Amino acid sequence: MVEISRGRAAVQMQAASGRFVFRGGRDAALACGRGFGLALPAPPLWSSDIGDRAALWLGPDEWLLIANEAGTLRVLRDALAGMAHALVDVSSRDCLFDICGPDAALLLNAAIPLDLSEQGFPIGACTRTVFAKAGATLWRREREIFQLSVARSHGDYAQRLLDEALRSMPEP
Amino acid sequence: MLLIRCPYCETERPELEFRYGGEALLERPKDPALVSDDAWTAYLWTCKNPKGPHAERWRHVHGCGRFFNAARNTVSDLIVSTWRVDDSPPANFDGGGA
Structure with a gap:
């Protein structure tokens, strides 16, 4: 991993x-x-x-x-x-990312236009949505762990966007 | 960005997740072979295109994937209500211009 x-x-x-x-x-x-x-x-x-x-x-x-x-x-x-x-x-279809940490929602909101606060998207919530231009499935497994999946052909695209978003995250 | 309420997800979602699906509440001729070419052409291609309230089909393509109906004002872009395809339009909806 x-x-x-x-x-x-x-x-x-x-x-x-x-x-x-x-x-x-x-x-x-x-x-x-x-x-x-x-x-x-x-x-x-x-x-x-x-x-x-x-x-x-x-x-x-x-x-x-x-x-x-x-x-x-x-x-x-x-x-x-x-x-x-x-x-x-569809086991071979998706690329899976776990987005973790107290700022996980902030990171995802770089490319997902949903309210990912604990009120808007509580633990256990799941949805299909868009990750920038890619269709994605999002699931809040725990308070600070989201599982994001995108089609494998969009995996590189999603990964680069996540890297870009990580680089602009505030340092603690 | 518009927020559109999906009647299947029962929540408001950004318009990025949706696709327009054409005019709603059209009745397809039961046997297309029996209608005149003009009537069939009108069914296929002639839209009401009203200025004001309009019944439309939308699809929550990046969500639950379902088609539903929406009443949208074509002047203000305000979506007054949305409903499931097997539900009736809201009572006060005039169905769009003839």
């Missing part, structure tokens, strides 16, 4: 993890949650997690599932057998 930090913010490039996009109606979502061992969150822009697996709300019938155990896809397929749904392994 590579970490670059300055002042009160740091960027850690993370290794790829198991990530799946699930789409389906209410019954399929319930079945998917049972198979996954974690109910898919119903409130918009919200996540649920247990251990190192998580489910992130992306849209009214769409969730991002994060799990590293081998065989996750097969377990989900079995749980969803016979039900209308879409399940796509």
